[in-house]
Amino acid sequence: MNFIDVNSVVKQYDGHLALDHVDLHVPQGCIYGLLGPNGAGKTSLIRIINRITRADSGTVLLNGREMVQSDIANIGYLPEERGLYKKLKVGDEIVYLAQLKGMPKRLAVSEMEKWLQRFDLTEWKGRKVEELSKGMQQKVQFITTVIHRPQLLIFDEPFSGFDPVNAEQLKREIMQLCNEGATILFSTHNMASVEEICEQITLINHSRVVLEGRVDDIKQQHKKNLFVVNVKGGKAIDPCDNLFEIVPSHEHSGTLIKLNKGVTLHDTIAYLNDHYTLTGITEQLPSMHEIFIETVQG
Amino acid sequence: MNKLKLIIQHEYMTIVGKKSFIIMTLLIPFLIILVGCIPVLLAYINNSADTSVTRIAVIDESNQFGAAFKNSTNYNFVVMNGDQSFNPHEFYQKAGDSLDAIVVIPADVLNTQQATIYSENAIDNSTIGYLTSCLNDTLASAKIASFNDPELQSKIEQSQVNASIKSIKWDETGKEQEQSAEIASVLGMILAFLTYTFVLSYGAMIMNSVIEEKTNRIVEVIVSSCRPMELMMGKIIGVGLVGLTQFAIWVVLLGIAGSVLGMLGLGAGAVASPEAMTAGMNLPQGSVDTELSGIISALTSINYVSLLGNFVIYFIGGYLLYASLFAGFGSAVDQASDSSQFTMPIILIMVVALYAGVACIENPSGPMAVWCSIIPFTSPIVMMVRLPFDVPWWQLLLSIALLYATALLCIWISARIYRTGILLYGKKRSLKEVVKWIK
Numbered sequence A: 001m002n003f004i005d006v007n008s009v010v011k012q013y014d015g016h017l018a019l020d021h022v023d024l025h026v027p028q029g030c031i032y033g034l035l036g037p038n039g040a041g042k043t044s045l046i047r048i049i050n051r052i053t054r055a056d057s058g059t060v061l062l063n064g065r066e067m068v069q070s071d072i073a074n075i076g077y078l079p080e081e082r083g084l085y086k087k088l089k090v091g092d093e094i095v096y097l098a099q100l101k102g103m104p105k106r107l108a109v110s111e112m113e114k115w116l117q118r119f120d121l122t123e124w125k126g127r128k129v130e131e132l133s134k135g136m137q138q139k140v141q142f143i144t145t146v147i148h149r150p151q152l153l154i155f156d157e158p159f160s161g162f163d164p165v166n167a168e169q170l171k172r173e174i175m176q177l178c179n180e181g182a183t184i185l186f187s188t189h190n191m192a193s194v195e196e197i198c199e200q201i202t203l204i205n206h207s208r209v210v211l212e213g214r215v216d217d218i219k220q221q222h223k224k225n226l227f228v229v230n231v232k233g234g235k236a237i238d239p240c241d242n243l244f245e246i247v248p249s250h251e252h253s254g255t256l257i258k259l260n261k262g263v264t265l266h267d268t269i270a271y272l273n274d275h276y277t278l279t280g281i282t283e284q285l286p287s288m289h290e291i292f293i294e295t296v297q298g
Numbered sequence B: 001m002n003k004l005k006l007i008i009q010h011e012y013m014t015i016v017g018k019k020s021f022i023i024m025t026l027l028i029p030f031l032i033i034l035v036g037c038i039p040v041l042l043a044y045i046n047n048s049a050d051t052s053v054t055r056i057a058v059i060d061e062s063n064q065f066g067a068a069f070k071n072s073t074n075y076n077f078v079v080m081n082g083d084q085s086f087n088p089h090e091f092y093q094k095a096g097d098s099l100d101a102i103v104v105i106p107a108d109v110l111n112t113q114q115a116t117i118y119s120e121n122a123i124d125n126s127t128i129g130y131l132t133s134c135l136n137d138t139l140a141s142a143k144i145a146s147f148n149d150p151e152l153q154s155k156i157e158q159s160q161v162n163a164s165i166k167s168i169k170w171d172e173t174g175k176e177q178e179q180s181a182e183i184a185s186v187l188g189m190i191l192a193f194l195t196y197t198f199v200l201s202y203g204a205m206i207m208n209s210v211i212e213e214k215t216n217r218i219v220e221v222i223v224s225s226c227r228p229m230e231l232m233m234g235k236i237i238g239v240g241l242v243g244l245t246q247f248a249i250w251v252v253l254l255g256i257a258g259s260v261l262g263m264l265g266l267g268a269g270a271v272a273s274p275e276a277m278t279a280g281m282n283l284p285q286g287s288v289d290t291e292l293s294g295i296i297s298a299l300t301s302i303n304y305v306s307l308l309g310n311f312v313i314y315f316i317g318g319y320l321l322y323a324s325l326f327a328g329f330g331s332a333v334d335q336a337s338d339s340s341q342f343t344m345p346i347i348l349i350m351v352v353a354l355y356a357g358v359a360c361i362e363n364p365s366g367p368m369a370v371w372c373s374i375i376p377f378t379s380p381i382v383m384m385v386r387l388p389f390d391v392p393w394w395q396l397l398l399s400i401a402l403l404y405a406t407a408l409l410c411i412w413i414s415a416r417i418y419r420t421g422i423l424l425y426g427k428k429r430s431l432k433e434v435v436k437w438i439k
Helices: A043-050 A069-074 A090-100 A105-118 A133-148 A164-179 A190-199 A215-221 A265-275 A289-296 B002-016 B017-049 B088-098 B127-148 B150-158 B179-216 B220-225 B227-282 B285-301 B306-332 B340-360 B367-372 B379-389 B394-420 B429-439
Strands: A002-013 A016-027 A031-035 A057-062 A075-078 A152-156 A184-187 A200-205 A208-214 A226-231 A245-246 A255-261 A278-283 B052-058 B077-079 B101-105 B116-118 B167-170 B176-179
Touching: A002 A043, A002 A184, A016 A031, A016 A043, A016 A184, A016 A200, A016 A208, A031 A164, A043 A152, A043 A184, A043 A278, A043 B220, A069 A075, A090 A105, A090 A133, A090 B002, A090 B220, A105 A133, A105 B176, A133 A152, A133 A164, A133 A289, A152 A164, A152 A255, A164 A184, A164 A190, A164 B340, A190 A289, A200 A215, A200 A289, A208 B285, A215 A289, A226 A265, A255 A265, A255 B052, A265 A278, B002 B017, B002 B227, B017 B227, B017 B340, B052 B088, B088 B101, B088 B116, B101 B127, B116 B127, B179 B220, B179 B306, B179 B340, B179 B379, B220 B227, B227 B306, B227 B394, B306 B340, B306 B379, B306 B394, B340 B367, B340 B379, B340 B429, B379 B394, B394 B429
Parallel strands: A031 A184, A031 A200, A075 A152, A152 A184, B052 B077, B052 B101
Antiparallel strands: A002 A016, A002 A057, A200 A208, A226 A255, A226 A278, A245 A255, B101 B116, B167 B176
């Protein structure tokens, strides 16, 4: 069952169409990538799901029923443009934002202690947010997003501003939250992280959905019959007009070949075995990065 | 509702918990007193610091009034008889540094009532004033003496009058109460200024807080947890409560200061100070006593409960009206420096209201005062000036109803601007564009 169903949502600002009949179906407990270039309409869609703004038409269903205002207590939102009250103490800030999400104060305080400990921030509890480094502020922001244990988490570019070590910790936390049953909507430009953690994606371009589905399926759909071939002695392979052409590449340890249309892998392996001592052949699936650029640039 | 309470609490504690708030709240009354005292203090310093002696030669051509000028700590006179052939410039040159000025009293001074002072330096006003008063006294005595009536002097003194009108007001039961228009005006003006400064400074505080939340982007996190309207109202109410707290602290401080002064000053002062004052001011003791008791009785005749009650009602109404506008327009800008195009009209209206208030002091029941105290944008300030003068109840009710209705309308308009404005960044918005958001 889907946790979120966005059906044919339209949003217009001052004559500019930000979302044009957009659909989005996020299964329960899934890490779902919402991709798209800048200005594609991702933030508009996220704000509608968050009930910050309203759609001009279309529906947003949560767990199969129309969303209501009280549902926002069940959402955690980490916006791309991070923001905290700089003059507030770290502990007070986390508790205040947790209370705003409907958490009782006592519970908010005990959860705040736990999360600060988890992120090694306990000693900063009484300090003002502005005294923290950028990375630490990001962690505080993350805590304020997840502290009330929402069923739906919306992360807009969660890794920006994190060093690799902290980004890794964040990734682990996100996976952990997913394992505990949270559904995660993940908006990003960072395609490497999409491949690593997203099971499904929707790609929006020019206010419309242009691609959606499971990451593996999308890669299969976009494959270009590319194979990396390794032969004994690291010898170079000559092109074979009937079967394949050589694609110049420095990224691979072997030779990159592209099979001609209609040619089977079986025939190619037979040919290679006849002419070389074949030690390996691997299919080269396109990266999400390539698919993104190809789709967006049309 | 719970979230609104939480936001109010947050806004309130954020400001009240600041050291600067506590310091300013305690310091401002002292600063006001200090500012009030500065002119007195400066005059005192001026007088006490001036120890220089001006040496003046008096050339008395009348041979009669040379003694008019008495030596004092600041003036030293040397009197010489002279005639019309006297050349002041030559005399001054010869005297060199030993002389600052020369006063020439002409022979017919009693008729012309004019003497002349010569100097190379500019003569200051206090010197002219001192010389004039000396000459006036002497010439007046000479004129009185010319009537050859030994009792004339005492007759003149006895015929000096200092009339005043005592204003008595009947209360509902017909009981007489003394009132003073001056004191009522001063009180009204103080309340009008208080409303003006409070609404303006707390309105600006709200605007800055809205802009700050927008600039540091927390607003997106907050409105994903509550409605924009809740955030705006929480902010307005929280900051308003801070204003009322500050006002309450001042009332308590004033009460404490008043009762301390009452115990120290009025117990002993009612007996001792009028005497001291009469000695210094050359006034008959009776008049000071009457004046003081007049002020006290006028002060006690004012109905403070109704005055303070009405002040709070108008303060809240005016504050809601203007604060919501500040919040609404604050949301339309990205940084405080861009806000002037929106704040200018609001501040202008408030300044007009303040001017109207000042103008209404002369005639607090005149048509301008009545109209300005009913129009919602000026009423919170102008009505303060009228309050000590018993406003007809229907005017009061109409004015309050209009004020609160307009405040609600402004809140509604601002909320519509606010919910759009807080999420828009970048481009500077024009007033026209902002008005579009209301629709």
